[in-house]
């Protein structure tokens with residue numbers, strides 16, 4: 205059962221709301237003991253790559269598309285660095301709506317483009333970055349009567365609150381810290397709202413410190429300056445003008461947390477180290493581990509606390525990056541002798 209069935213009393217559902225369900229949510233919360241010992245904390249990874257389209261986006265999209273159907277929308281539209289478009293296309297297909305996605309040309313992982321296409325979306329590559337694509341998507345939504353399903357759509361953030369609900373249910377309460385990658389800043393906003401809502405309903409006793417992590421080349425939440433030239437290998441968070449900046453800043457400040465930036469090379473090292481723990485997450489998802497390591501180096505990571513990292517997307521979305529950085533295939537003659545020389 206998906207999140208509308210499991211957490212429906214937290215969502216604005218009516219008897220007329222279709223209950224789309226691809227089995228989203230119920231993702232693994234994995235103890236990361238070795239990495240936790242390195243950092244001196246009790247470390248867990250919430251593997252959102254296990255969702256139906258391979259990212260956390262499904263949590264918000266299932267509600268946003270169900271509500272679009274209820275409201276009689278002709279179709280849905282979004283701009284995306286890839287995962288939003290994959291998820292929008294899947295749930296639109298599930299609900300029988302048309303889906304149009306606008307992608308920044310040349311900067312979207314091929315796995316995500318393949319998903320949007322095979323789910324049946326109309327996919328347009330826009331010259332310019334994600335932020336420009338979002339401006340165009342909002343204009344087209346007005347013209348065509350489509351529902352925009354980026355995180356400017358409030359139902360998206362409502363559905364994504366369910367990640368916080370699940371962490372509290374899985375751990376028995378909220379963690380001390382939540383460490384999350386930040387692009388358009390919707391997910392960090394949604395998680396805070398989720399922890400607060402769960403505590404208010406007495407389903408948990410506390411809320412965590414919210415720590416948001418960005419790539420050094422695309423860190424408007426850290427610098428306080430929007431940028432028209434975001435650059436990072438973590439293409440999912442290559443966003444320079446986060447539409448949820450104000451709400452995300454408020455959420456993190458209310459929690460006593462902060463935004464931090466990390467270098468691309470640290471993100472790639474974190475991706476490899478998480479994979480060596482058995483979790484293959486795409487680069488953006490590994491930003492929190494890189495960030496926690498930076499805080500530990502600087503003496504700013506309290507020892508012994510319980511930390512959950514939200515690993516937001518499956519590594520299979522972007523196989524080109526690890527193929528460049530994770531080593532290479534050994535080409536061999538077909539003989540046992542040559543095998544003896546290379547197999548450990």
Ligand SMILES: Cc1ncc(COP(=O)(O)O)c(/C=C/C(=O)C(=O)O)c1O
Pocket residue numbers: 259283284285286287288289355385386387388389390391392440441486488489516517
């Ligand atoms: C794997 C992954 N990790 C983190 C983020 C950042 O979440 P927000 O801070 O809520 O934006 C994204 C976002 C992707 C898009 O914005 C899109 O797909 O258009 C992501 O795909």
